[in-house]
Amino acid sequence: MSKIIKDTIHANGIDIGIYTSDFENEYISLTDIARYKSDDPTAVIQNWLRGRDVLEFLGLWEQLHNPNFNPLEFEGFKMQAGANAFTMSPKKWIESTNAIGIVSKSGRYGGTFAHSDIAFEFASWISPEFKLYIIKDYKRLKSEENSRLSLNWNLNRELSKLNYRVHTDAIKANLIPPELTSKQIAYTYASEADLLNAVLFGMTAKEWHDKNPDKKGNIRDYASISQLLVLSNMESYNAILIKQAKPQPERMLLLHELAVQQMTTLSALELNNLPGIEQK
Incomplete structure (x- = not known):
């Protein structure tokens, strides 16, 4: 899945990256969200993934959105979740279950990203108060985006009408x-x-x-x-x-x-x- 950095959420002093691969489904950086709680975001994310309720939520999300999700591996993880010896990482979850809701990326804009549905659940686990800051700025971004899309739609509509008139008139005149x-x-x-x-x-x-x-x-x-x-x-x-x-x-x-x-x-x-x- 190729990614395109789309925008940044500014939540209570923390910058949180967003990317999209299709300009419809948006993935929010769990790594950036986790920095609100600790300087070791990897450990924070792995600790979150150990929870049984978290895995049940992730499994249900995948079943609703991912036809290639591996339910057998998921059931095995769910049985182990909560035990002291149980560990889980984004990479292990993705590779074992063919999950698409969480994505692990390397490089300049690397880290662990999750679909916005999942990212907001993670933010709630981190801090309900911090989640509200995230939602507030996320709504601002969506409002600005909708305004741009509306402007572009009206502009394209008018240009298309103008283009059609120019085209037909030119052909009638001398082309x-x-x-x-x-x-x-x-x-x-x-x-x-x-x-x-x-x-x-x-x-x-x-x-x-x-x-x-x-x-x-x-x-x-x-x-x-x-x-x-x-x-x-x-x-x-x-x-x-x-x-x-x-x-x-x-x-x-x-x-x-x-x-x-x-x-x-x-x-x-x-x-x-x-x-x-x-x-x-």
């Missing part, structure tokens, strides 16, 4: 070549350049100038980077089709199919790369 009309397919264009213009932009160079008399240059000067990339690919593909002796109407349909496919792909890539906008 995807318009459908070829029957007249365009039947028309013989004077140059191959105008053929490509008609396929990609929906109009010839002259038609563009007639619609934009105040603009300098030509239709390709106002094309997007994506359109220019697709135009280059169309030129190469058109050269191949000409060598294959494809008639102009057939070439127009094939080029239009290529343009639509590539512009759709490029527009999706561009929108996915916009920072802070999640695709739905």
Whole structure:
């Protein structure tokens, strides 16, 4: 189980680490809680685990949450619990019963951690008063987390609506070549350049100038980077089709199919790369 340090509880001068592996189940450091009682937290935790009531609680928790829990080993421990010679450690409990409610970790953020259900029981055993300090700050953390989640949800919702509008408007405006009309397919264009213009932009160079008399240059000067990339690919593909002796109407349909496919792909890539906008 990989762990992600999530936050820290500040309880009456003691810092208690929390981690999660799935951002749902939270594990709280028993080692940190035990420091409230002793400078030897390992001994404190092992002493707690010797209790029969504690083992019964841990066993029931595992039966409710862990399909791989070993009940036979658990029954054996429960029979021995409370005897003077009985000892128990987190590692022994975990390895013998396949427990998941308690986790022993090494490294920088190492120590013994337990699911929050179990950690609060341990805190009660340490000190009911200290447990209240822990719960108070834990609730503060959960309240702040819920506020952040609510803000993120509303932000993502609004960005998703904006993204959808940007995406659809862009496609309608100029990203995807318009459908070829029957007249365009039947028309013989004077140059191959105008053929490509008609396929990609929906109009010839002259038609563009007639619609934009105040603009300098030509239709390709106002094309997007994506359109220019697709135009280059169309030129190469058109050269191949000409060598294959494809008639102009057939070439127009094939080029239009290529343009639509590539512009759709490029527009999706561009929108996915916009920072802070999640695709739905």
